[in-house]
Amino acid sequence: MEKTLPSGIKVRSKGRCWYSLCDRSAEQVVTFQSEHSTRKQVPLGYCSDCIEQWFLSDEEYEQREAGGRNVLGTGIYRRSWYEIREPSEVEAAELAYERDAEERWKAEGRVGKYRRIVELHQAAKVDGFLVDAWTAAACVKLHDTLNEANRKKWLGLDVRGQCHVAATLLFGK
Numbered sequence: 001m002e003k004t005l006p007s008g009i010k011v012r013s014k015g016r017c018w019y020s021l022c023d024r025s026a027e028q029v030v031t032f033q034s035e036h037s038t039r040k041q042v043p044l045g046y047c048s049d050c051i052e053q054w055f056l057s058d059e060e061y062e063q064r065e066a067g068g069r070n071v072l073g074t075g076i077y078r079r080s081w082y083e084i085r086e087p088s089e090v091e092a093a094e095l096a097y098e099r100d101a102e103e104r105w106k107a108e109g110r111v112g113k114y115r116r117i118v119e120l121h122q123a124a125k126v127d128g129f130l131v132d133a134w135t136a137a138a139c140v141k142l143h144d145t146l147n148e149a150n151r152k153k154w155l156g157l158d159v160r161g162q163c164h165v166a167a168t169l170l171f172g173k
């Protein structure tokens with residue numbers, strides 16, 4: 001799943017590299033530079049290894065092209081068409097926050113499990129009860145909006161009860 005950080009960088013869930021087959025953390029910011037487009041280009045987070053591997057010098061790129069290999073759409077890019085830079089302090093902090101997601105979720109207990117399901121858009125069992133992304137989102141939203149007294153009550157319910165209350169209150173279902 002992709003995620004746009006507050007600073008505008010797009011990464012995959014848990015702050016991973018934009019290249020879909022890569023499981024490493026994003027470390028650098030890559031932005032397409034177009035002289036002809038007035039559209040704002042979205043900065044993407046890539047790991048250093050992928051940048052080395054997929055962003056080629058003009059010479060390398062042209063060699064591949066001349067070699068008859070189809071370059072467009074193969075995940076090979078002309079490095080000079082991109083701005084590649086280290087993240088700013090704020091961006092680095094956001095990337096670190098995403099990278100630590102698993103720990104954060106773990107530390108929050110059951111609510112963290114709901115957050116994990118929402119972030120990864122993937123149903124998972126919570127204390128033996130299967131919770132889908134839609135219901136988990138309702139739980140997270142309710143948890144974060146309830147006042148302290150009601151939150152305490154809601155947290156006292158079992159998973160089935162929490163899901164039922166959250167879905168009923170938020171979606172009337």
Ligand SMILES: [Zn+2]
Nearest residue numbers: 017022047050
């Ligand atoms: Zn990568």
